Structure formats: C-alpha cells, structure tokens
Amino acid sequence: MRKAERYRHFTDYFTTHFPEPETELSFANPYELLVAVVLSAQCTDKRVNLVTPALLAQFPTPAHLAAATPDDIFPFIRSISYPNNKAKHLAGLGRMLAQEFEGEVPATIEELQRLPGVGRKTANVIVSVVYNQPAMAVDTHVFRVSHRLGLVPKTATTPLAVEKELVRHIPESLIPKAHHWLILHGRYVCVARQPKCAQCPLTGWCKYYDEVVSKQEVVPIKSVLKSPKSNIE
Numbered sequence: 001m002r003k004a005e006r007y008r009h010f011t012d013y014f015t016t017h018f019p020e021p022e023t024e025l026s027f028a029n030p031y032e033l034l035v036a037v038v039l040s041a042q043c044t045d046k047r048v049n050l051v052t053p054a055l056l057a058q059f060p061t062p063a064h065l066a067a068a069t070p071d072d073i074f075p076f077i078r079s080i081s082y083p084n085n086k087a088k089h090l091a092g093l094g095r096m097l098a099q100e101f102e103g104e105v106p107a108t109i110e111e112l113q114r115l116p117g118v119g120r121k122t123a124n125v126i127v128s129v130v131y132n133q134p135a136m137a138v139d140t141h142v143f144r145v146s147h148r149l150g151l152v153p154k155t156a157t158t159p160l161a162v163e164k165e166l167v168r169h170i171p172e173s174l175i176p177k178a179h180h181w182l183i184l185h186g187r188y189v190c191v192a193r194q195p196k197c198a199q200c201p202l203t204g205w206c207k208y209y210d211e212v213v214s215k216q217e218v219v220p221i222k223s224v225l226k227s228p229k230s231n232i233e
C-alpha cells in the first residue's frame with residue numbers, strides 16, 4: 001500500500017469517528033496546561049489530574065510559582081514520577097515566566113524550550129493545544145502507533161524524525177488533531193505490549209497487523225498440528 005493511501009485511511013477514519021479529540025489533561029488556561037504537561041513526563045495524565053487541583057490552588061499564577069522554592073512545591077507533587085526534578089523545574093519555570101515573559105506562556109517553540117523542564121515535545125503540545133499551530137508532539141504513543149500503522153518509515157528512529165515525517169504528510173489543519181488521535185489510539189487500543197488488534201478498526205490497512213500480527217495468528221495452529229504432543233493426535 002502506498003504511503004499516501006495509508007495517510008488517507010488514517011485521516012478519513014479519525015475525522016469521521018473522532019472529529020474533535022481533546023487532551024485528557026485538565027486545565028483552565030495556558031499556564032495550567034504548561035504545568036500539567038511538564039508534570040506528565042513519564043507519568044499518566046490520570047495521575048497528573050489528581051495532583052494539579054491542589055497544586056494550582058496553591059500556585060494559581062506564574063508569580064505564585066516564582067515565589068516558591070522546590071521544597072514548597074514538592075509536597076503537592078510527591079505522588080508523581082520524578083517529583084524532585086519536577087519541583088525544581090516548576091520553580092524555575094515560574095521565575096522565568098514572571099521575569100522574562102510578563103507572566104504569559106510564550107507562543108513559539110523556541111521560547112518555550114528555554115523554560116526549565118520544557119523540551120521539544122512539551123513545547124509542541126503547548127503551541128498545538130493552546131495556539132492551534134500545526135505542531136506534532138511525539139511521545140511514546142505517537143512514536144509507536146505511527147510506526148505500527150506504517151505512517152513513518154523504519155528509518156525514522158528518533159522522535160524528531162517521526163515528527164518531521166508526520167508533519168510532511170498530514171494536512172496542516174489536521175495536525176493538532178492527529179496528535180491526539182495517535183495518543184488516544186495508543187493509550188486505549190494499540191497499547192505497547194499487546195495491541196488490541198481484535199478490537200481495532202484499522203486492521204485492514206495497518207502495516208504491523210499485516211506483517212506481524214496476522215502471521216502470528218497462523219503460527220500456533222501450524223505448530224499444534226506438527227507437535228507430537230498435540231491434543232489433536
């Protein structure tokens with residue numbers, strides 16, 4: 001199947017069935033989303049959503065965060081992964097937002113990446129979700145699912161290579177949505193260890209299903225038939 005056809009299947013299916021996908025992180029403004037995305041590194045959105053209400057009640061603006069020390073922040077985020085580092089990042093992030101950006105979340109990837117704890121993936125999420133720009137944040141789900149579906153070549157071995165490939169092929173207006181489509185499909189259907197292919201509506205054109213899963217289904221039957229200890233004997 002040609003790549004253009006795969007991308008057509010991908011956008012057709014998801015625009016029809018999930019026309020308005022959204023992030024599962026809870027937030028009320030760009031600052032709150034930024035804090036939540038920084039906390040979500042190596043952590044589930046569900047767990048982040050459990051800690052952000054109390055954290056943001058205590059530190060409702062960048063100025064509040066700027067006045068805090070990592071030790072002030074730590075107790076609010078101790079239940080998520082890497083709380084020491086993230087407490088340091090949030091304190092530094094608050095200071096930089098207050099001192100250099102007048103308390104506003106910047107709108108460019110370059111400026112966002114200057115903030116402590118903000119890498120390219122986080123910056124892409126912010127410009128995509130807050131400013132609806134055609135930026136593709138590649139996390140573990142986006143990376144895995146786009147490879148399995150055959151949207152990106154095997155040579156795309158880094159998040160940046162995957163990002164460039166997806167951005168090159170997906171229509172600009174759909175890129176912010178495609179980010180959520182790939183994440184949600186990876187989170188609930190095309191999960192890492194045992195993709196739920198039996199429940200997946202994409203088997204008809206999924207490369208991994210065609211090349212790996214469909215063949216695996218045949219192997220056990222053959223091996224049972226050949227086995228001298230088989231119950232079939």
Ligand code: SF4
Nearest residue numbers: 190195197200206209
């Ligand atoms: S068919 Fe299987 S491998 Fe392919 S996208 Fe669906 S769940 Fe993932």
